[in-house]
Amino acid sequence: MIDSTREPEPALAATLFGDRIEPARAYTSALARRGVELGLIGPIELPRLWTRHIINCVLVAPLLSPGRVADVGSGAGLPGLVLAIARPDVEFVLIEPMERRVEWLESEVHELGLMNVEVVRSRAEDATVLPAFDQVTARAVSALSRLIPITAALARSGGELLLMKGEGVGREIDAAEKAVRKARLSNVEVVTLGAEFGTEETRVFRATVD
Numbered sequence: 506m507i508d509s510t511r512e513p514e515p516a517l518a519a520t521l522f523g524d525r526i527e528p529a530r531a532y533t534s535a536l537a538r539r540g541v542e543l544g545l546i547g548p549i550e551l552p553r554l555w556t557r558h559i560i561n562c563v564l565v566a567p568l569l570s571p572g573r574v575a576d577v578g579s580g581a582g583l584p585g586l587v588l589a590i591a592r593p594d595v596e597f598v599l600i601e602p603m604e605r606r607v608e609w610l611e612s613e614v615h616e617l618g619l620m621n622v623e624v625v626r627s628r629a630e631d632a633t634v635l636p637a638f639d640q641v642t643a644r645a646v647s648a649l650s651r652l653i654p655i656t657a658a659l660a661r662s663g664g665e666l667l668l669m670k671g672e673g674v675g676r677e678i679d680a681a682e683k684a685v686r687k688a689r690l691s692n693v694e695v696v697t698l699g700a701e702f703g704t705e706e707t708r709v710f711r712a713t714v715d
């Protein structure tokens with residue numbers, strides 16, 4: 506059996522996290538130790554936690570501006586906790602409806618001593634009571650046609666959506682044409698990250714909410 510807690514950390518992780526590499530290591534090893542038992546990740550993910558998940562998420566960090574960010578459907582903390590570790594200058598609210606996942610997120614925030622994270626147990630649709638956010642992130646929550654309305658509703662006017670997507674993002678955008686119009690999105694683009702580091706690419710649907 507592979508001991509995932511000994512998965513070698515790619516040298517790239519130290520470059521991308523800089524002086525935040527220690528909390529990144531602590532989070533990744535906690536996720537490797539407890540993630541499967543808590544139903545946060547499948548066992549198949551263990552040997553590729555760094556490459557497929559942690560690095561995939563931290564690549565988005567340079568797209569964030571100082572301000573307030575909502576991460577919808579954080580689950581294990583992807584990308585919300587990873588980004589909060591990498592960007593202590595940004596305030597994060599992790600919005601997650603499942604109790605067990607909320608408990609995990611809260612315990613990690615405590616363990617890692619993160620001062621820039623709040624965890625809210627809610628569906629995104631019910632979180633519109635929160636003050637509007639400057640940026641909204643999400644990863645692996647749902648297709649854009651459903652994700653755009655629920656994330657755009659959380660953003661302030663002039664705020665931004667940063668929705669992490671797979672290779673099929675082009676097809677998803679075509680299918681979400683009505684949602685894009687209804688949410689009054691502009692500057693719609695797909696940002697591809699990671700190529701310069703020779704790592705697996707991360708695609709981000711980025712748009713401004715008018």
Ligand SMILES: C[S@@+](CC[C@H](N)C(=O)[O-])C[C@H]1O[C@@H](n2cnc3c(N)ncnc32)[C@H](O)[C@@H]1O
Nearest residue numbers: 577578579580583601602603628629644645646
């Ligand atoms: C497949 S998991 C992905 C978790 C994490 N973002 C990742 O990339 O590993 C989807 C997560 O979205 C959450 N979720 C589903 N519908 C949601 C909604 N309407 N509002 C907020 N979170 C939601 C689920 O509870 C779950 O934790």
